[in-house]
Amino acid sequence: MNSFFALFPLLIIVFIALAVLILEVFLKRENRDYLAYISLVFLVICAFVCIQFWNKAYYYFDGNLLLDQFALFFTFILLLSTGFVVLLSMKYISLQDVNYGEFYALLLLAVSGAIIMVSSPDLLVIILGLEVLSISSYALTGLKRKDELSSEAAIKYFLLGSFATAFLLFGLALLYGASHSTGIPTIIRYFNTEADLSLMALIGLGLIVIGFGFKIALVPFHMWTPDVYQGAPTPITAFFSVVPKAACFAIFLRIFYPFWKTAFDSQAIFWLLWGISVLTMVVGNLVALRQTNVKRILAYSSIAHAGYLLVALLAQDNSSLVFYLTVYLFMNMGAFAAVIALSKKDKEYLELEDYSGIGFKYPWIGVTLSIFLLSLAGFPPTGGFLAKFYVFSSAVRQGLVPLVIIGVLASLISVYYYLRIIVHMYMREPSREVDIVVENPALFLVLFLCLYGVLQLGLYPRNILVLINQAVSLL
Amino acid sequence: MIPPNYFLILSIILFVLGVIAFFIKKDLLTMFMAVEVMLNATNLAFLSLARSANSIDGQVIVFFIITVAASEAAVGLAIILLVLRQKKTIKTEDIKLMKG
Numbered sequence: 001m002n003s004f005f006a007l008f009p010l011l012i013i014v015f016i017a018l019a020v021l022i023l024e025v026f027l028k029r030e031n032r033d034y035l036a037y038i039s040l041v042f043l044v045i046c047a048f049v050c051i052q053f054w055n056k057a058y059y060y061f062d063g064n065l066l067l068d069q070f071a072l073f074f075t076f077i078l079l080l081s082t083g084f085v086v087l088l089s090m091k092y093i094s095l096q097d098v099n100y101g102e103f104y105a106l107l108l109l110a111v112s113g114a115i116i117m118v119s120s121p122d123l124l125v126i127i128l129g130l131e132v133l134s135i136s137s138y139a140l141t142g143l144k145r146k147d148e149l150s151s152e153a154a155i156k157y158f159l160l161g162s163f164a165t166a167f168l169l170f171g172l173a174l175l176y177g178a179s180h181s182t183g184i185p186t187i188i189r190y191f192n193t194e195a196d197l198s199l200m201a202l203i204g205l206g207l208i209v210i211g212f213g214f215k216i217a218l219v220p221f222h223m224w225t226p227d228v229y230q231g232a233p234t235p236i237t238a239f240f241s242v243v244p245k246a247a248c249f250a251i252f253l254r255i256f257y258p259f260w261k262t263a264f265d266s267q268a269i270f271w272l273l274w275g276i277s278v279l280t281m282v283v284g285n286l287v288a289l290r291q292t293n294v295k296r297i298l299a300y301s302s303i304a305h306a307g308y309l310l311v312a313l314l315a316q317d318n319s320s321l322v323f324y325l326t327v328y329l330f331m332n333m334g335a336f337a338a339v340i341a342l343s344k345k346d347k348e349y350l351e352l353e354d355y356s357g358i359g360f361k362y363p364w365i366g367v368t369l370s371i372f373l374l375s376l377a378g379f380p381p382t383g384g385f386l387a388k389f390y391v392f393s394s395a396v397r398q399g400l401v402p403l404v405i406i407g408v409l410a411s412l413i414s415v416y417y418y419l420r421i422i423v424h425m426y427m428r429e430p431s432r433e434v435d436i437v438v439e440n441p442a443l444f445l446v447l448f449l450c451l452y453g454v455l456q457l458g459l460y461p462r463n464i465l466v467l468i469n470q471a472v473s474l475l
Numbered sequence: 476m477i478p479p480n481y482f483l484i485l486s487i488i489l490f491v492l493g494v495i496a497f498f499i500k501k502d503l504l505t506m507f508m509a510v511e512v513m514l515n516a517t518n519l520a521f522l523s524l525a526r527s528a529n530s531i532d533g534q535v536i537v538f539f540i541i542t543v544a545a546s547e548a549a550v551g552l553a554i555i556l557l558v559l560r561q562k563k564t565i566k567t568e569d570i571k572l573m574k575g
Binding site for chain 2: 124128131135138139142145148149151152153154155156158159162163165166167169170173174176177180181182226227230231
């Protein structure tokens with residue numbers, strides 16, 4: 001239905017981002033927590049609006065903003081992870097001295113960009129949304145202004161990110177030249193009907209894949225990822241590991257799912273993605289083995305998970321891709337929540353050595369972090385196991401056996417470094433003095449919700465699978 | 476009149492030059508300028524393609540890209556300034572606290 005209601009989720013988020021920016025001026029520094037509460041309340045309202053719109057399919061701006069169920073499901077995922085990030089940052093930002101009002105404003109603007117991305121079928125609008133997301137992300141990375149690591153991470157992210165944007169835009173230019181349009185349906189139709197494809201269109205599509213590959217951190221475009229993840233404030237790292245990935249994979253689904261069905265022989269693109277997927281799984285997991293910083297381990301682990309997600313894309317199984325993303329959101333947010341828990345005033349414990357003996361000293365953190373790590377490694381009965389199982393079994397059904405063998409071997413390798421953290425927590429004597437701030441109810445709420453999500457999706461995923469199937473059936 | 480395709484070829488050359496400059500330059504500001512060259516090459520490509528397709532869309536898109544480049548410059552220059560203030564240098568070989 002053509003209606004300006006389609007603007008509501010975006011308007012709420014952007015309005016509250018700007019309101020937070022203004023309110024910050026009138027609040028005392030110790031009262032900054034209110035900004036977090038306000039952001040949370042409006043995130044919840046926005047999520048509620050998304051639920052209300054589920055069957056309505058509102059669109060606006062000639063269909064360039066389209067709230068179908070696919071867009072709404074992804075918007076919901078994005079809002080949920082942003083809500084988690086806000087909860088995680090409440091204590092963190094005052095402990096680590098990044099307590100600026102801009103923090104929440106930039107976070108909300110970033111997620112508004114991601115929402116624009118997932119709710120548009122036009123590549124130009126998608127890339128503009130990606131820019132809103134990216135530019136806010138650059139600023140968020142460098143927000144620890146006194147920390148040299150943080151600004152170094154920001155400059156690396158900025159340079160490589162804008163480099164990728166230029167690739168995306170040039171790819172779009174070539175696609176526009178070939179198909180005379182920037183809308184995904186028209187571009188697909190062009191690929192479908194044109195008998196002799198121009199080289200221009202293929203190169204354009206390749207450049208688009210490269211550009212999104214940078215943002216998702218696929219190997220060989222992943223160089224920035226570990227540094228940025230290490231340098232950024234930890235809740236922001238958690239944000240980066242979920243939100244841009246989810247949004248970019250939504251775009252991949254929108255582009256490539258209809259693409260596999262076209263008459264055009266898509267072998268070149270298929271093998272390009274196949275190679276990237278193998279490289280991402282193998283390199284991500286192998287390099288993670290020799291990391292000693294927990295944030296860097298999680299960075300390489302998130303690279304490897306992008307590889308598994310690509311397997312799902314190649315297997316043309318939308319619902320298992322979206323299911324994997326949903327599970328990944330819970331387990332990754334949970335793991336980062338536990339990492340954030342291990343911090344005190346102006347100090348974070350991020351080295352593997354610091355984790356020695358943590359499991360007995362802080363049992364709650366130890367147990368939950370172990371479960372999230374096991375889920376990331378893919379042990380039953382957690383959601384991580386089911387997600388990997390769905391992805392790999394549908395890949396086998398599609399006849400991608402070599403890819404599945406590589407994927408399973410890669411995830412076997414990953415077990416080593418996930419278990420290494422658990423071994424440190426439970427089987428090593430404490431080697432360093434670690435004392436943390438324990439009173440942090442918001443963080444424990446996130447730990448609990450993520451634990452619930454991981455176990456619920458692992459033991460009884462039916463309800464969510466029904467929703468996912470409704471959402472992807474529209475593609 | 477010069478055919479629009481010539482401009483497309485020029486834009487591709489500019490884009491490739493930008494990519495090369497991004498990789499061989501050892502200075503944050505110059506690398507950023509290389510990215511700007513790439514973005515402007517994209518503008519030129521859009522203009523020439525819009526001309527040869529006889530559609531106005533490509534010319535409108537250029538305005539969006541200019542806006543993107545401007546906002547990127549605002550944030551990027553602030554970040555470069557932050558690095559300069561902390562390290563007193565913007566040479567890439569001095570920025571190596573972390574090894575990707």
